Amino acid sequence: MFPVIKGASYILVNAPDMVIHNGTTQTLERETNPDSEYLKKAPEHLRAFDDVVAYPANQTYIGNFDPIELGEMARPWYDKKIEGASRFGKFGEIMPQDEFYGLMKISDAFDLVLLEKGFTANVKIKFEAHNLLKGFSVKLGNGVEIEEIEKAVDNLGAEGLYMNGRLVGCVKRAHEFDKALTAHVMIENLAVKASGILAVLHLVDKFGINKDDIDYIIECSEEACGDMNQRGGGNFAKAIGEVAGLKNATGCDIRGFCAAPTHALLNAASLVQSGVFKNVLVVAGGSLAKLGMNGRDHVKKGMPIMEDILGGFAILVSENDGINPVIRTDCAGRHTIGAGASPQAVIEAIVASPLERAGLKFNDIDVYAPEMQNPEVTEPAGAGDVPTANYKMIGALAVKEGQLEKSKLSEFVKKHGYVGYAPTQGHVPSGVPIIGHGREKILNGEITRFMVIGKGSLFLGRMTNLFDGVSFIVEKNPGKTEEKTVSKEEIKNMVADAMKEFASYLFQK
Amino acid sequence: MDLEIQQRVKDLTEKYGAENIVVLLGGAEAEAAGLSAETVTAGDPTYAGPLAGISLGLMVYHVLEDEVRNEFDPEVYDEQCGLMEMVLDVDAIKQEVGSIREQYTQFKD
Numbered sequence: 001m002f003p004v005i006k007g008a009s010y011i012l013v014n015a016p017d018m019v020i021h022n023g024t025t026q027t028l029e030r031e032t033n034p035d036s037e038y039l040k041k042a043p044e045h046l047r048a049f050d051d052v053v054a055y056p057a058n059q060t061y062i063g064n065f066d067p068i069e070l071g072e073m074a075r076p077w078y079d080k081k082i083e084g085a086s087r088f089g090k091f092g093e094i095m096p097q098d099e100f101y102g103l104m105k106i107s108d109a110f111d112l113v114l115l116e117k118g119f120t121a122n123v124k125i126k127f128e129a130h131n132l133l134k135g136f137s138v139k140l141g142n143g144v145e146i147e148e149i150e151k152a153v154d155n156l157g158a159e160g161l162y163m164n165g166r167l168v169g170c171v172k173r174a175h176e177f178d179k180a181l182t183a184h185v186m187i188e189n190l191a192v193k194a195s196g197i198l199a200v201l202h203l204v205d206k207f208g209i210n211k212d213d214i215d216y217i218i219e220c221s222e223e224a225c226g227d228m229n230q231r232g233g234g235n236f237a238k239a240i241g242e243v244a245g246l247k248n249a250t251g252c253d254i255r256g257f258c259a260a261p262t263h264a265l266l267n268a269a270s271l272v273q274s275g276v277f278k279n280v281l282v283v284a285g286g287s288l289a290k291l292g293m294n295g296r297d298h299v300k301k302g303m304p305i306m307e308d309i310l311g312g313f314a315i316l317v318s319e320n321d322g323i324n325p326v327i328r329t330d331c332a333g334r335h336t337i338g339a340g341a342s343p344q345a346v347i348e349a350i351v352a353s354p355l356e357r358a359g360l361k362f363n364d365i366d367v368y369a370p371e372m373q374n375p376e377v378t379e380p381a382g383a384g385d386v387p388t389a390n391y392k393m394i395g396a397l398a399v400k401e402g403q404l405e406k407s408k409l410s411e412f413v414k415k416h417g418y419v420g421y422a423p424t425q426g427h428v429p430s431g432v433p434i435i436g437h438g439r440e441k442i443l444n445g446e447i448t449r450f451m452v453i454g455k456g457s458l459f460l461g462r463m464t465n466l467f468d469g470v471s472f473i474v475e476k477n478p479g480k481t482e483e484k485t486v487s488k489e490e491i492k493n494m495v496a497d498a499m500k501e502f503a504s505y506l507f508q509k
Numbered sequence: 510m511d512l513e514i515q516q517r518v519k520d521l522t523e524k525y526g527a528e529n530i531v532v533l534l535g536g537a538e539a540e541a542a543g544l545s546a547e548t549v550t551a552g553d554p555t556y557a558g559p560l561a562g563i564s565l566g567l568m569v570y571h572v573l574e575d576e577v578r579n580e581f582d583p584e585v586y587d588e589q590c591g592l593m594e595m596v597l598d599v600d601a602i603k604q605e606v607g608s609i610r611e612q613y614t615q616f617k618d
Contacts, residue, residue, distance in 0.1 A: 342592075
């Protein structure tokens with residue numbers, strides 16, 4: 001029986017100071033052009049936490065706002081606010097930076113994160129008031145004197161942690177010479193771990209999951225942890241599970257650029273369906289490096305720097321319960337090595353081919369979820385509206401295959417895909433943002449099935465020029481069907497009947 | 510245009526001579542394609558890369574422009590570009606890249 005998706009959580013972390021100090025667009029600019037106008041202007045373009053919370057796309061990501069309604073809302077969205085928006089949502093939350101530094105502290109197993117005393121005391125109060133974090137507040141400790149932090153940043157290459165430009169903490173390097181354990185690498189990895197933990201805590205909380213039931217974890221973000229002898233050795237999965245209290249689980253990391261979450265979900269589904277494990281958790285933390293990635297264009301166009309949030313998610317794949325939507329493991333789409341890299345070849349491999357195997361037409365998928373990047377982030381940088389471009393390509397292939405009239409292409413685009421609402425965090429927007437809303441819409445009967453499409457630009461790693469893509473269909477659970485069993489008595493009768501038939505056949509001869 | 514690609518265009522131009530280079534673009538957006546065209550003709554407009562202040566004046570086309578399209582075997586073209594031709598704003602791309610070429614290319618067909 002097909003495995004099911006039991007729940008999906010989504011979290012965002014607002015990290016304005018990290019945009020300036022850790023986003024690669026800004027760090028590179030500081031290195032190559034320290035007096036640039038952009039660096040001077042950037043701080044003025046950072047949003048306040050309340051604005052980040054009320055931003056319609058963010059509210060959609062954490063489950064408080066419907067993606068269809070978002071699609072109907074006139075753009076720009078950044079000057080609009082959802083009335084009475086809460087940082088907490090149906091699927092997760094939007095965490096402010098100070099609490100996140102606290103979460104990085106409790107994620108740190110090697111005393112690499114130092115937080116200032118007064119700052120720690122404030123974070124402790126906020127942890128006590130947070131339903132999911134109050135149990136962790138004691139782990140924050142008492143903090144250290146600011147002099148110790150200043151010394152680590154000034155003399156020992158530690159990465160500073162700032163609040164409104166003021167130094168409040170740091171992440172130290174984990175080794176004197178090892179380039180895989182520099183403060184720069186450690187802060188990125190601890191950000192993945194901390195945001196991953198937050199996503200797991202919300203998943204367990206929102207969907208009433210028993211932590212002890214989770215027996216395998218797959219982490220699928222885009223960073224690598226290890227030392228100089230095994231730069232991507234791992235294992236974020238187990239590190240996240242340890243802090244989140246998943247004591248009966250083991251796990252591993254799966255990498256595949258932006259396509260990794262879809263690969264991870266397919267792996268999870270296979271492990272569950274084969275009976276190897278019963279409950280497999282797929283989790284990903286956020287990407288610090290991508291903060292402010294398109295900031296230069298946002299500032300140039302007088303917009304706020306939109307990439308001021310880390311993203312994360314956690315999804316639980318479990319044995320079929322007859323209720324939750326199923327993952328169709330019989331028709332996974334995959335872009336093979338020999339498939340060719342033209343857009344047509346890609347869409348054929350990851351959309352048309354699985355549809356054909358499932359005996360479905362393009363119109364049978366209610367919602368396609370390829371790259372769910374928020375267009376308001378990508379358009380000013382000249383990258384266009386990525387999800388819409390994908391829906392157009394899918395529709396165009398439907399036209400080429402004679403399943404859609406060309407004149408109905410724009411209607412198809414509107415009807416079969418949601419507007420992008422996920423942050424441009426690489427793996428985070430890639431297909432998986434649909435699962436929260438899509439699962440709910442299947443359960444309440446609004447839709448029957450959706451397709452998750454993960455794509456990856458492998459050339460960025462300079463190992464191959466190949467493109468990558470995988471996909472799968474999620475659909476309404478037809479309900480549990482009792483497996484037919486045959487009793488001993490029935491078997492005896494069946495054998496007796498067969499013998500009789502055979503005897504009469506011989507007799508006639 | 511990516512800084513590394515700018516460097517590759519610069520290196521190839523030095524190696525083979527500007528008159529022997531044609532840059533073929535595939536960008537999906539008119540604005541982005543225009544910026545790339547400008548980079549390899551007038552120089553990097555963002556002043557961030559190796560082509561900042563360097564006007565190579567190269568011949569540059571987008572793969573969806575007729576001049577390029579006509580050079581292809583129609584079947585291969587349809588297989589490789591047919592889908593995107595249906596999806597992209599081809600006129601805007603043609604206009605943007607064509608106008609940059611008109612202004613800055615130092616080599617004509």
